[in-house]
Structure formats: structure tokens, C-alpha cells
Amino acid sequence: MDQNKQMADLLFPHIDKTPEYYEGKYPQRQLPEGAKVTRVAPSPTGFIHMGALYAAVIPERMAHQSGGVFFLRIEDTDKKREIEGGVSEIVKSFAHYELKFDEGMTGETTEKGIYGPYKQSERKEIYQTFAKMLIEKGLAYPCFCSEEDLNEIRAKQEELKQNPGYYGQYAKHRNATFDEIKSELDKGTGFVLRLKSPGKPENRIVIDDLIKGEVEMPENDQDIVLLKSDGIPTYHFAHAIDDHLMRTTHVIRGDEWLSSAPIHVQLFEILGWEKPRYAHVPPVLKMEGTSKRKLSKRKDPEAAVSYYSEQGFPVESVREYLLNLINSNYEEWRMENPTDQNTEFIVDLSKMGTSGALFDLVKLTDISKDRIALMSANKVYDLALQWAQQFDIELAEQMRNNEAYTRAILGIERGGDKPRKDIAKWSDVKGYLGYFYDNWFEEYTKEGYEFPENLPNSDVLEVLEAYKNTYNKADDKDTWFERAKTAAEGLGFARDAKTYKKDKESFKGHIGDFMSVIRVAISGRKNTPDLYELLDIMGEERLQARFEKAIKSI
Ligand code: GLU
Secondary structure (H helix, E strand, C coil), X not given: CCHHHHHHHHHCCCCCCCHHHHHHHCCCCCXXXXXXXXXXXXXXXXXXXXXXXXXXXXXXXXXXXXXXEXXXXXXXXXXXXXXXXXXXXXXXXXXXXXXXXXXXXXXXXXXXXXXXXXXXXXXXXXXXXXXXXXXXXXXXXXXXXXXXXXXXXXXXXXXXXXXXXXXXXXXXXXXXXXXXXXXXXXXXXXXXXXXXXXXXXXXXXXXXXXXXXXXXEECCCECCEEECCCCCECHHHHHHHHHHXXXXXXXXXXXXXXXHHHHHHXXXXXXXCCCCEEEEECCEEEEECCEEEECCCCXXXXXXXXXXXXXXXXXXXXXXXXXXXXXXXXXXXXXXXXXXXHHHCCCCHHHCCCCCEECCHHHHHHHHHHHHHCCCHHXXXXXXXXXXXXXXXXXXXXXXXXXXXXXXXXXXXXXCCCCCCXXXXXXXXXXXXXXXXXXXXXXXXXXXXXXXXXXXXXXXXXXXXXXXXXXXXXXXXXXXXXXXXXXXXXXXXXCCHHHHHHCHHHCCCEHHHHHHHHXXXXXXXXXXXXXXXXXXXXXXXXXXXXXXXXXXXX
């Protein structure tokens, strides 16, 4: 029998399937022309980085906007980095941000789709089948080098100022005979499986990256590890096998993988498979002082995806912002299509920046205010309550105990051409609604009120006393304002600011000052949404009570 075949049987006696078996088991996908098959392939480390969410939206859009397939594969070959429940956490986070997977993991141990298993640790036999085939073909070999052997090689390469690594003349076991290998195995020496790289460092290859354009790099000449000593593949080998058998057409991943792309391209060539197209996504950056750096898990709380749900940024706002970061023409599209679903926008990889997207919470906040301003009061109520139930129980109780009242408050100045933009995230809602609730209002005004400084207390008192009997809930807005002006005038205030400015000496102030007193008395604040609507919603009884309370405080 051929020595390679003998070696393959010796190393993988338990592997009885063939590559053809898997090629048949995972058939070519029947998809319309141009449909892309993409995936995200995170490790279950428990932490979802904003950069990872950003990088996941891209393949999701590429698949779904082309009528293709998007799937979730879990890359858990590095058991040291894994945490318990890591897969569920990933599934939950991606689902929260409305990334809809057609296939892949759906929970810690559950999955859907016929191209699985979608968790690498369940695919050991598949990897070994292909590894066995490579040995048979003389394209891979076992390497018995110990840590010390590798250190020795490195020292020598350093001394001779040569490239580090396991290649060419340094690849000690590359040409070992069957007998030599057998004798190592008989001794029980552990081994890794290496690729017999056909590459030469003087050769250059070009990767036609869909984001970065044509990138030229040296060909891979390293006999890289395919299977580690425990028989688990390295990322490189697993990527080639998985993306081939899962029929991925576009590998869209972080650009930290670009430097390994020559290895991947070589693996596809050796295996005789059509290569996927690659798109390497630049990282999400943050401004620090005058320079940019990567958004850091360690330094930046906003690097964690959980930060946004805790703060209560609506999913819609975060998605909106990410699309903005992905393609800067998104903003223009949104202006032209203010109410379309964000999935209507067509993401274009060639329009992405190549060096990194600058993440900016201020911009996210602005975008979020715009999105929330366009929501109906009922939607704001529902989403804010949902958030509060998890993160602010007191607020949730207030909202539920005063449901109709709260919905009405959230409707103030909503729906017109110029909706108010007070709320950027659900954690802002307490500040916005707080004073409407009587028990909280009591608390906020414990220390008294900040009435306009230009008015003496006696004037403030007069305004309050007068207005108590002036307000009439039945008035429409114009009548209401006229009535207030007349009352103000009766107390010596100018009907409008213009009149006041012409002859300040003759007035106590103007209608604005008068209204200010009322605003502070009923809200405890200098700024509120439209006073007419506010008084209308608060109702006469509450209004009287608040006036009494303010009068007493003076
Ligand atoms: N497991 C790799 C990562 O966590 C996947 C890279 C890829 O998408 O191919 O970054």
C-alpha cells in the first residue's frame, strides 16, 4: 500500500467517511443568481463587542439584500476562552439587534439548518476526514516537535536573521518516512498535523478584497498547523472546511484576519475548492485626545453591546447608527426616506471606509432622538416600559399605575412637523416624565422652587393667586393664551415681549415671565414641553393642588 495512505490510516484509524460523503451531504445551495451566503462566526467568550455587532450587520445585510442566506456558526475550538452560556448570550444579543439568522445556532445546544453542526466542537470528525485525505495526498504530515524543538528553531532563525516559523529547511518532519513516524507514535509522542505548504516567500499573491480593494501579500510558505495535538483544528483549517461545506460565498470578517488570508487562499487551492470572496471589515475606532484608537473592551464601557440595552437605546437607533457607520450615504438616504425600514437601505461594501469607522456616542444620541421623535406615543410608552421593567422598576411602576396619563404625556408635541426631541434613550424618560407624577414632584420640590429671579416673591405670589382662578380647561389654545395675557396685563405685565422692551420701566415683566412662574409652579422646572398641553393633561385638580403648594412655599 502507498505509504501516505498507510500513514493516514495509522493516524486516523477511526475516520471511515470520505470527503465525497460530506460533499454529498452538504449539497450546493439552490439560490437565485447573485444571492450571497454569509455568516458570522464568533467565539463564545461571553462578551459581545460593539465592533462585532457592527461587523455582523454587514454580512446580514449582504445576504438578505441579495436574497441569500445568513447563518451563525460558533467557533469554540479554543476551550480556554469559552464561558458557560456563551452561545445563548450571542444568540440573544444578535436577536435583540434584529439580526435574523436563517441557519445556525439557536441556543446553547440547539440549531437549525441542514449544513450543520454549526458549532465547531461538534465537527471534529469532519475536519479529520479532510485531514486524512490531505495526508493520503502527501499534502499534510504529523509533526512531533516539542516546545523546546520549536524554541531552538526560533533561536537559530533569529541568529541568522531569517523569517521565523516552521517552513522549508526548518520543517523537521516534513519528509519523515513512514517508519520514522510509526516509531514516534509507538513511543507515544504527541503530534500536530501540519500542512506541507507548496508556497514560496518570493511569490506574491493578490487578494481582491471587497472592502480594501486589491491587497498584495507574500504567498504562504509556512507549514501551518491544521490540527492541534488534541485533534482540534486551528482557525485556518476550520475556516476553509466550514465555509466550503456550508457553501459560504462571502467571508466578511474583521480585518485582523487579512494577514492570514494567504494561508486561507492556499488552503482552498490545495483542497481544490472554489474560494469565497473576502471582505475584511476595519475596526470601530474611538477618538482619544487627538488620535484614534480601537474601541476597547477594557477601557470603554460603550464597547460592550450590553451597554446600549442598559442605557435603553432603542434597537432601531443602534441599527440606524451602525448603518450610518457602515455607509456614510445612509444619512442622505434617511433624509429622503424618513419612515422607511432601515433594511430598505442597500449596503454597499465598496463605499465603506478602509481604515476604520469612528464611533461617536454623541452622533448615536442625535440619531436616536430623531428616531424616537418619529415614534408614536404608544410605541414610546411600550418600549420605555419594557426597558424600565428590567432596569428601573420604580419608573415601571409609575408608568403602569398611571398608564393613560403617561401615554398622554408622551404624546405632547408628538406627530407634528417639528416633534420634540427630549428622549434619546429610555433612561432619559424618568427625567422627562418624573415631575408629572405627584409623589416624585413632591420630592423634586422639597427644597423649594426656582422662580424667575427678576421677580420679587410678592409678584410671584400675585401671579399664582391670579392664575388659579384664570385657568379654564375648556379653552382652546388661542383662547387660553389670550386669557393668560389679559390676566398678566391686569397684574402689570406687558402682553408681549416687544411692548415690554420698548418701555421696561412701566412693567413688572412680560407675558414670558408670567408664564415662567406658572411653569415652575406646576413642574418645578424652567423648561417643559408645551405649557398648554401640559396643563391640559395634568388636569384642573392637580393644577390647583400644585398652585396651593407653590403659594405655601413662598
Ligand atoms: N472566530 C473568528 C472570530 O471570532 C471568526 C472570524 C471569521 O469570521 O471568519 O473572529
